[in-house]
Amino acid sequence: MKPWRLPPHLLLLLPAVLILAAIVVIPLGLSLWSSFTPFRLTRPDTMYDFIGLRNYARLLGDAQFWSAFGRTVLLLTVALNLEMVLGLGLALLIERASRGQRILRTIMMFPMMFSPVLVGFQFKFMFNDNVGLVNNALQSLGLTDRAIPWLIDQNLAFISIMVAEIWSSTAVFAIFILAGLMAMPRDPLEAARVDGCTPWQTFRYVTWPFLMPFAFIAMTIRSLDVARAYDIIKIMTDGGPARRTEVLWTLISRTAYSDARMGMANAMAYIAILLSIAFTLIFFRQLSKARSQIAAEW
Amino acid sequence: MTYSAKLAALLGGSLLAGMAAAQDLPGSFDGVTVQAKLIGGQQYEALYARINEWQEATGATVEVISKKNHFELDREIKSDIATGQLGWCVGSNHSSFAPQYPGIYQDLRALLPEDALSGFVPATLDAATLDDRLVMLPRAQFDVSAVYYQKSLYEDEANKTAFEEEYGYPLAPPDTWDQLADQAKFFADPPDFYGTQYAGKEEAIAGRFYEILKANGGEFLNADGEPAFNSDAGVAALQWFVDLYAANAVPNGVPNYLWDDLGQGFASGTVAVNHDWPGWMGFFNDPESSKIAGNVGVAPPPKGSSGARSGWSGFHGFSVTEDCENPEAAASLVWFLTNEDSQKMESAAGPLPTRSAVWDHIIAEAEGDEYRSEALTAFQVAAEGAYPVPRSPSWIEMTNVVYPELQAAILGDKSAQEALDAAAEAATNVLMDAGEL
Numbered sequence: 001m002k003p004w005r006l007p008p009h010l011l012l013l014l015p016a017v018l019i020l021a022a023i024v025v026i027p028l029g030l031s032l033w034s035s036f037t038p039f040r041l042t043r044p045d046t047m048y049d050f051i052g053l054r055n056y057a058r059l060l061g062d063a064q065f066w067s068a069f070g071r072t073v074l075l076l077t078v079a080l081n082l083e084m085v086l087g088l089g090l091a092l093l094i095e096r097a098s099r100g101q102r103i104l105r106t107i108m109m110f111p112m113m114f115s116p117v118l119v120g121f122q123f124k125f126m127f128n129d130n131v132g133l134v135n136n137a138l139q140s141l142g143l144t145d146r147a148i149p150w151l152i153d154q155n156l157a158f159i160s161i162m163v164a165e166i167w168s169s170t171a172v173f174a175i176f177i178l179a180g181l182m183a184m185p186r187d188p189l190e191a192a193r194v195d196g197c198t199p200w201q202t203f204r205y206v207t208w209p210f211l212m213p214f215a216f217i218a219m220t221i222r223s224l225d226v227a228r229a230y231d232i233i234k235i236m237t238d239g240g241p242a243r244r245t246e247v248l249w250t251l252i253s254r255t256a257y258s259d260a261r262m263g264m265a266n267a268m269a270y271i272a273i274l275l276s277i278a279f280t281l282i283f284f285r286q287l288s289k290a291r292s293q294i295a296a297e298w
Numbered sequence: 299m300t301y302s303a304k305l306a307a308l309l310g311g312s313l314l315a316g317m318a319a320a321q322d323l324p325g326s327f328d329g330v331t332v333q334a335k336l337i338g339g340q341q342y343e344a345l346y347a348r349i350n351e352w353q354e355a356t357g358a359t360v361e362v363i364s365k366k367n368h369f370e371l372d373r374e375i376k377s378d379i380a381t382g383q384l385g386w387c388v389g390s391n392h393s394s395f396a397p398q399y400p401g402i403y404q405d406l407r408a409l410l411p412e413d414a415l416s417g418f419v420p421a422t423l424d425a426a427t428l429d430d431r432l433v434m435l436p437r438a439q440f441d442v443s444a445v446y447y448q449k450s451l452y453e454d455e456a457n458k459t460a461f462e463e464e465y466g467y468p469l470a471p472p473d474t475w476d477q478l479a480d481q482a483k484f485f486a487d488p489p490d491f492y493g494t495q496y497a498g499k500e501e502a503i504a505g506r507f508y509e510i511l512k513a514n515g516g517e518f519l520n521a522d523g524e525p526a527f528n529s530d531a532g533v534a535a536l537q538w539f540v541d542l543y544a545a546n547a548v549p550n551g552v553p554n555y556l557w558d559d560l561g562q563g564f565a566s567g568t569v570a571v572n573h574d575w576p577g578w579m580g581f582f583n584d585p586e587s588s589k590i591a592g593n594v595g596v597a598p599p600p601k602g603s604s605g606a607r608s609g610w611s612g613f614h615g616f617s618v619t620e621d622c623e624n625p626e627a628a629a630s631l632v633w634f635l636t637n638e639d640s641q642k643m644e645s646a647a648g649p650l651p652t653r654s655a656v657w658d659h660i661i662a663e664a665e666g667d668e669y670r671s672e673a674l675t676a677f678q679v680a681a682e683g684a685y686p687v688p689r690s691p692s693w694i695e696m697t698n699v700v701y702p703e704l705q706a707a708i709l710g711d712k713s714a715q716e717a718l719d720a721a722a723e724a725a726t727n728v729l730m731d732a733g734e735l
Contacts, residue, residue: 261731
């Protein structure tokens with residue numbers, strides 16, 4: 001009788017499976033397990049105290065957690081939409097440029113080259129109420145004689161963070177959409193012009209449907225980034241003051257490392273992951289819809 | 299551990315007992331390697347140059363395996379506790395962080411002779427003792443605050459007259475928190491000039507609140523370890539912050555300010571009075587870094603309504619882990635880095651020492667330097683009444699739930715009483731979750 005051997009195709013897959021298990025599955029499994037425990041970093045033995053869904057149950061009734069959750073959704077929605085509109089505008093302008101398009105494309109990508117931590121410090125300084133550029137400019141121009149609390153006021157702080165996020169990442173949308181514009185065949189545009197379409201009608205019914213898949217890919221990528229928004233907010237406001245700009249990841253990191261309550265932080269993180277999955281699903285569905293529409297029309 | 303290493307450690311330990319007291323070389327540890335996790339940063343580095351001297355004297359080697367700021371080091375140590383990787387020997391520690399690491403550090407009284415410890419300021423050694431274990435030896439990085447002020451404002455005759463007319467007592471550097479508030483409101487001319495400022499987030503504001511609360515006769519935790527800061531003394535303490543913010547006597551960005559913002563703000567000349575740490579002493583009077591150099595006065599920390607001065611203090615130190623294979627060598631290194639010579643070297647740059655003899659030394663050195671003498675006298679008064687944060691492992695976690703409520707009161711979202719009641723409830727939950735209640 002021949003000894004049993006692993007089929008070759010499984011044998012060949014085994015290294016990849018083992019590496020994936022070590023890098024992804026085991027840490028995920030451990031963090032999921034710890035979300036069912038009162039695990040504290042400073043008391044490792046608590047990793048073995050199973051408390052079932054108590055962390056999740058507490059989070060369900062935790063107003064601060066849900067405020068942070070809501071704020072994250074709001075940030076996602078507003079930032080993504082504004083980035084898309086601005087990115088579209090930028091891409092259309094650059095596509096129109098008959099000279100220096102390469103230089104413009106490079107300049108457009110500058111903000112993406114800065115680390116988010118640097119962007120955070122840069123905008124924190126700009127929006128500083130006392131020595132910041134924005135207030136000094138407004139005061140010098142005679143537009144105000146008071147120090148506007150950009151990073152303190154509920155709405156202004158949120159807007160300031162949004163400005164930093166948008167400044168640093170609008171280029172992602174612009175690049176994707178520009179790629180779409182450059183790949184777009186010219187015939188339908190010429191046909192639309194011959195048929196007497198206005199520029200708006202050409203854009204609305206010809207250009208935009210073609211660009212939509214590109215925009216949704218950018219949306220998907222950026223939604224994961226924004227849903228994990230941490231660096232810029234951590235530097236600019238750290239979720240404060242008085243929790244006015246708290247988002248999921250500033251809350252989770254404080255709970256995990258400052259408070260050392262890793263079990264609770266992991267429970268929060270798993271709920272946050274659901275949010276990312278939801279946004280990703282929405283955009284993938286939109287992407288498939290846009291693709292089928294293009295396939296049908298073109 | 300090899301037999302020879304054990305023997306060396308044993309010999310070293312006994313040598314250490316004899317030599318430490320005499321400010322001499324702390325033992326012989328040939329072939330021993332001591333791994334260390336140290337706080338990094340410009341102001342802490344000079345001391346580490348002395349590690350070479352210790353290596354040459356003892357024959358041991360120091361391997362610095364991590365050098366980070368204290369918040370990052372704190373996270374790393376917590377991760378080490380979680381993963382059981384505490385085989386390194388010497389770690390930088392801080393009085394505010396130490397209670398969070400129960401049982402990971404050795405009692406240094408068991409490793410060092412009593413007379414090796416006799417030169418330290420007794421109150422500081424008490425503050426470094428948790429559950430009857432001396433968990434760290436304090437280095438010359440002792441922090442307690444005093445009041446820095448712009449002298450010219452207090453010498454101006456027009457200011458003196460106007461202030462006395464408005465407030466009914468002569469203008470002089472503030473001796474109480476109420477006087478500081480009056481003067482801050484008097485000097486404020488926003489948005490160009492502010493009366494004072496305070497750190498507005500994290501442990502920074504919780505600590506400032508804690509010391510005004512104590513100066514008002516209140517307690518953060520009562521004798522049973524329950525949060526008790528939502529008392530009348532607590533409301534009065536928080537109201538101090540609220541009133542200054544409402545009167546625009548402080549920059550309206552203070553809820554986001556931390557220590558660097560305060561230091562830079564005062565040095566920019568746009569703030570009249572600044573309650574701050576000794577580390578800024580040189581910076582404020584240096585024309586290279588400060589617009590008010592030569593115009594800075596220093597007064598002891600203000601008193602609260604109980605008549606006691608504020609004295610929230612903290613200090614850096616070095617600890618030896620329980621899992622260290624060569625604790626005698628590690629204790630020798632820790633002692634060496636905190637001995638008189640080390641403290642004289644560190645405190646020459648400004649930081650306050652934790653040894654009585656070094657205090658005498660730096661005061662004698664400052665003779666003839668009016669500013670430094672005045673500052674050291676003020677900080678010495680502050681050090682006499684200094685006290686650490688409550689010795690709860692959950693102190694940092696409690697401050698994380700307290701400070702957003704303090705901010706909510708300052709920004710007018712809640713009354714002082716409402717904010718403190720909510721903070722006390724949240725802090726109670728923290729203590730209950732941690733099994734401390």
